[in-house]
Amino acid sequence: MHSETSLISRNVPFVSTSFRTIQTPIPVPASIPLLKEMASCEPRSMGGQPPIIWDHAKDFSVWDAYGNRWIDFSSGVLVTNAGHSAEEIIRSLRDQIDHGLLHSYCFPNQARIDLVRKLNSLVPPPLEKVFLLTTGAESTECALKLAKTCGRKVGGDRKIVMVSFRNAFHGRTFGAQLMGGTPALKEWIGEQIPGFVQVPFPDGWRNTDTDFSAFERSLAQQGISPETVCGVITETFQGGMGCFAPKAYMQALRKWCDTHNALLILDEVQAGFGRTGTFWGFEHYEIVPDIICLGKGISSSLPLSAVIGRKDVMDLYGPGEMTSTHSGNPLCCRAALASIERIEKENLVRQSALLGAILHETLNTIQKRHTDVIGAVMGKGLVAGVMFTRAGTKDPNPSTASQVVQRCVEKGVMLFAPVGPGGGTIKINPPLCISEEALREGLEVFEEALTEAEKK
Numbered sequence: 500m501h502s503e504t505s506l507i508s509r510n511v512p513f514v515s516t517s518f519r520t521i522q523t524p525i526p527v528p529a530s531i532p533l534l535k536e537m538a539s540c541e542p543r544s545m546g547g548q549p550p551i552i553w554d555h556a557k558d559f560s561v562w563d564a565y566g567n568r569w570i571d572f573s574s575g576v577l578v579t580n581a582g583h584s585a586e587e588i589i590r591s592l593r594d595q596i597d598h599g600l601l602h603s604y605c606f607p608n609q610a611r612i613d614l615v616r617k618l619n620s621l622v623p624p625p626l627e628k629v630f631l632l633t634t635g636a637e638s639t640e641c642a643l644k645l646a647k648t649c650g651r652k653v654g655g656d657r658k659i660v661m662v663s664f665r666n667a668f669h670g671r672t673f674g675a676q677l678m679g680g681t682p683a684l685k686e687w688i689g690e691q692i693p694g695f696v697q698v699p700f701p702d703g704w705r706n707t708d709t710d711f712s713a714f715e716r717s718l719a720q721q722g723i724s725p726e727t728v729c730g731v732i733t734e735t736f737q738g739g740m741g742c743f744a745p746k747a748y749m750q751a752l753r754k755w756c757d758t759h760n761a762l763l764i765l766d767e768v769q770a771g772f773g774r775t776g777t778f779w780g781f782e783h784y785e786i787v788p789d790i791i792c793l794g795k796g797i798s799s800s801l802p803l804s805a806v807i808g809r810k811d812v813m814d815l816y817g818p819g820e821m822t823s824t825h826s827g828n829p830l831c832c833r834a835a836l837a838s839i840e841r842i843e844k845e846n847l848v849r850q851s852a853l854l855g856a857i858l859h860e861t862l863n864t865i866q867k868r869h870t871d872v873i874g875a876v877m878g879k880g881l882v883a884g885v886m887f888t889r890a891g892t893k894d895p896n897p898s899t900a901s902q903v904v905q906r907c908v909e910k911g912v913m914l915f916a917p918v919g920p921g922g923g924t925i926k927i928n929p930p931l932c933i934s935e936e937a938l939r940e941g942l943e944v945f946e947e948a949l950t951e952a953e954k955k
Contacts, residue, residue: 502901502922503543504550506531511909518560518937519911519944520568526550527565547916549908556583559933561913569913570941572927576915577769577882580796581841582932588800591837592830600829605819611827614835618805621778621839623787628813630806631827635768635794636670638804641821642732642790643674645808646762647694648815650729653760660723662731662761664700666920668738669766678732681739681920696721700733702742704875704886705893705920709744711751725755730762735770735780739919741884741926742877749784762789762812768804769882772796773842773931776852776880783879799838799930803831847931854938855880858927861942869949872899882928884919895923899952906948912941 508524508531515522526534530552538546554564559582561569574580581588595601600608615629632638643661650658663669665680676684680697698717701709718725731752736743744752756763765788770780774796781788789812794804802825806813825831842848859876862883866873874888886893887900900917903925907914918924927945929938 610832646730895921897922
């Protein structure tokens with residue numbers, strides 16, 4: 500849960516570098532009436548982010564309308580993998596608009612044909628069929644429906660249990676939150692709904708038991724027979740902390756799902772399209788799931804998601820039984836094709852791996868200098884979760900994390916509000932096109948902000 504954002508302007512030191520410009524108080528006084536009007540028109544849930552009104556963005560830079568410029572360490576919440584306002588994306592959108600087709604429901608269009616062909620070429624077998632949707636949560640909801648349908652088909656009415664992991668995040672729709680492992684997102688439900696169970700995630704830090712036997716033991720303790728499990732879903736890395744499971748654990752999970760005729764579903768909404776230093780995040784595990792869920796970085800811009808899976812699973816529903824109003828929207832498809840084009844043309848997956856090594860080496864060095872407030876650094880490639888903890892414990896420290904985000908924004912580095920258990924994790928995930936110089940400068944600012952927050 501994010502805290503309320505202060506709309507009281509602070510006089511901050513002005514900044515002028517090749518990548519950052521801060522020349523006003525923060526938040527900008529002239530922007531406060533607009534921010535207040537927005538708050539009066541929208542639900543409270545839309546608040547909580549740094550009070551900056553974005554005006555335009557390019558590659559790894561974000562500007563407001565008042566002359567301030569930030570190094571973007573957010574990627575708009577892991578969306579702009581290919582960079583903000585990539586020329587390829589803008590050009591493809593203009594061409595599609597000029598062509599004169601902005602929507603076609605489920606009627607075929609050329610952009611949709613081109614995108615499903617391209618995505619199909621990028622995934623390993625037995626992943627074969629592509630279903631385009633709009634949001635990441637819609638993709639995980641679809642995977643849930645497919646798993647439960649497949650389970651009943653192969654195992655009868657008892658095979659309907661979906662297994663997920665504690666502290667997981669799969670979206671904010673009803674089914675996605677039932678699969679998610681964040682208790683705060685389930686309080687409104689009122690009671691446990693049968694058919695959904697969570698097991699501990701083997702992050703190796705908060706949960707040090709990373710042997711796969713812990714998975715089987717947790718199911719047994721909850722009275723779950725493996726033969727009732729229709730599917731297991733996990734984020735490729737847990738989005739709230741940036742942590743990966745051990746490779747051996749995931750390989751054992753793949754074998755377990757095969758043995759018990761359960762679908763293995765990997766939520767790649769945050770991990771796909773080069774974010775982790777490989778094109779698909781699941782490549783780190785050297786396994787292939789039965790279904791992957793995609794979103795965010797798929798287009799680096801417009802709302803689009805996808806479910807890609809085995810043919811026998813994806814064809815469970817007949818014509819017209821699994822559709823979405825905006826599935827395969829031609830504008831969104833063109834944006835995705837152009838985003839993938841830039842990722843491939845500029846070798847941004849390799850860039851993510853190379854700069855990711857710098858990101859994690861630097862953050863681990865910072866962690867060693869600030870052990871009283873940073874408990875661990877997780878992630879791979881250009882995604883990192885910096886866990887802020889109370890001294891001598893693993894308890895989340897949301898206060899210090901929030902102060903660091905505030906100070907970074909005041910200094911010209913854009914971050915979104917802390918996430919993860921207790922709101923104690925700062926995620927650092929710049930666009931994959933960021934330069935090494937900008938990355939290093941942003942990390943220097945991060946440590947400056949951290950040192951200031953420690954002294955407060």
